[in-house]
Amino acid sequence: MYLIGIDVGGTFTDGIIMKSGNITASAKNATNNSDISSSILTTLDNLLAYVSDKKLIERVVISTTTVTNLIATKGAEPAALILLPGYGLPNSFYELGENCYFIKGSIDFRGNITEELSVSEIKSVIENIQVQNIKRIGVIGKFSNRNNEHELYIEKLIRETYPEALVLISSQVSNQLNFKRRIATTYYTALTYFEWQNFIEQINKALIARDISAEVHILKADGGTIALEASRNYPCQTIYSGPAASTMGGVALTKDSKNSVVLDIGGTTTDISLVIEGEPLYASKGAIIEDNYTHVEAFSLTTLPIGGDSKIGLLNNEITLDSRQDFAACFGGKYPTITDAFNLLYDLKIGDYQKSEEILRQLAIKENLDPKKLAETAINMVMESLENAIKEMFTRWEMEPLYKVWEVVNSRKFVLHRIIGIGAAANAIIPVLASRLGVNHFLSQYSPVANALGTAVARPTININLHIDTGENFYSVYPTGYLGQIKNSRNFSLEDAKSLARNHLAELVKEHNMEGYEEDAVFYLTEQFNVIRGYSTSGKIFDVGLQVKPGFIPEFTGVK
């Protein structure tokens, strides 16, 4: 059986094939950013050359920049947002994109309607959007995750009066607390929705053409995969899957429960992520898209504009580090780079050592410096930036807010055990950095393709969250936006809440084509509150969250 992983990066697209725990082949192609699908298929075709029988391909996982690029290049058609902010922060705080309409209608945290909709107002807003020929509409109401009646009504009205338009309601895109993040998540989903459907069609067609019937998954920002078909409504979840691929690659190569930092050091940039007791750390506020927090779960990530090809320069007698302009001199580049500095100072024999030495000497001579001294200073600058970024990430994690007594009493400090190096420039930089930090390091012959490995073996993840209010007799489900009623609300217990969550997870798992994984689900949130009115209990509120965490498919037991 073959497993295929393809990771589309900004510069290169990497792919690997795994067979019985061995990486049997890899491929690398330059990414064509204006046609991501072709980059994926070229790499896939390279890999297929090593496959004896296509029927033996069990699973293909793709980590793609399709959505990331679409947003970055602002290539999408405009979307309009209909917002129901109710009372609270000023409306201006919620504006996003060019076409925001604020309308009446408000719901409170317990799902009570506190202000009715105005049908005439909604109709005139829809007309306005139609006149401007905007075909993508997001509808987001404050507390729609507690009661989506208003959103559903507006959706229906749009379908009736403007059927050509795409309507997305926030309770079905991301049914979580945080109106502002629901706005952003719904907005970016609307912006990329049609393009994502196109991508799915292209991949499907290409696979049929190649006679591949394997299951196909997409890597998400949370380091888990989602079946290609199940991903249709969640294009934004595929954003930042590249760094997630690297982190999962680092964990796949080590597969233990140590505290690690994963550094993916490419030519241009370095991505840093934290792994705590073997589990990658999430960004507490979700993925940030164009400076907006979203409900897209993503790994906590710091990206530094420093890589192996960062250019070393001299300005007014000061050594400078500039962004990548070419390969390292030892690989035929025109400028002295960080890789050359390591080559010279540590005698690493990377590429053509003589060229590293020569180009750094030429630079040093200008200011009467010793080339080794110059290399050392430049390396120190890189090390300081990396060290500071790592320490800042620890601190940020240690400073995350907590809301319960036991969390505060049991809060931990981050003790680093190891640095895992990934990416082309890792071999030079990681050992030096680790010794400066006084910890071990890990490098592997597969470090350069760890991202594709992480992609190939990542398992599907899923997260389900129920808010249950027995006093108001309703419950709502994230991510589906399902609203249900509670039977037996008087005696409803935390155990009932948990089993309700398990039932909903079982359904969702079927939809997502990931049966069996529900057994690995763990409760990451179990809260219950007595609702007391006038000194007696009038109901209970439960918040329960159940999750299949990032991990690896059962077939993967480590790299041999």
Add this chain to the structure above:
Amino acid sequence: MRKTGLLFFPAFDWAISPTHPEREERLLYTRDQLFEEGIMDLPNIVEYRPALCETKDILRAHFCVPNVEAHLTEAHFIAAGSSLVLADAYFNKEVDNAFAIVRPPGHHAMTVTHGNRGFCNINNESIMVEYIRKKYGLKKIAIIDTDVHHGDGTQEMFYNDPDVLFISFHQDGRTLYPGTGFVEELGGPIAYGTNINIPLMPRTTDYGIHYVLEHLIMPILEDFQPELIVNSAGQDNHFTDPLADMAFSAQGYAKLNSILAPDIAVLEGGYSVETALPYVNAGIIMAMAGIDYSNLKEPGFVPGKLTEPPGNKEYLDKIIELQKHNYFTRYEVVSELRKSLGDYKKEYTRVFYDTDYIHEEQKQQLRICPDCLGFKTIGSTAQQRNGKLYTVFCISIPIYACDSCQKLAREAYKDIIKSGHYDMVYLQDKVTDNYHIYDLAKDGELIF
């Protein structure tokens, strides 16, 4: 816009008892509202992680009988510690101001504590003020208590300290717990006029509270020139609060905080958990952060519907005039009092702990010192909730005490231990920041 530090610690796993107003649910809807608004995502809001305070931080303000561990849960250490986290953030200039939305509350807790009174075991603001004075060397601090209940604990703790201005407005003590906070309570002999109470008529609205703020509190603050303004920020003046009878709104609270402009606010009471707290907390944050709060409204609020009680304006004018007079003539009064008093001022008081049903008796003595605030002693007797009877002696040396007071107080500590009349003897030495607890039954001393 200002940079506002926020520490939200709802203690979702702590309650006095399951149906008590001070229960897990208290800040649940506030969490929902703040999270749903996305306030914590604003670039000028910095959220901080709660932390436990140290025993020593508590001993700087309190005499806990018999010891700190006896009555406190971890939640108390966190509520107090969280205020200190924000104090550090403020003084390290990480933020322009800060708001601790923490529970359990503290403003009814007094210097000596035998248990819980008014839902409070230890006084979060007082602990913070002592911490700030020790760590950052501040002298003049103003605490404005905006809770509907008189902040009797905070008043008691700074009653003899003219460097801490305490102003409390609250529903008239004749109609509400704790039954104190009258205009006559103006401060000890050398701190006279720096304890200002503003008892308000029940059903006073935004108008009345803002009127007092503008015409009394702000002019006094302007004159006092504190280095730090602390808002002891209760939210139970709200018209929906189940324990009180006032008519304040969420917008009213927001405006109060934009005029008062506290440097640090610490949540106190407020038990309308669903119809007031979510909106009032949002309003205070918005006001402190300089965000337009004109779109903030709680569902039950109808503008113009709540009206002032009849005759309130005349009543408020009288109080304003009286308390301005008391404040602005305070130096003359203090110098008269100094002449008429001997070396020591003695007082007998009783303190009632409503939550734990404890009756405490105290004999207090303050040294009237020409050079400093004078050291204070408290002999205290109480039968605690568990039935144990304690007779203890507490000695407190103020942070800026003169050499002679320091010496006398330290000698008194040794003499009292020798006398053998007490179960416990305490020395709170704020000058050296050392806190002695002497247990006579064990014949052992602990020093923090």
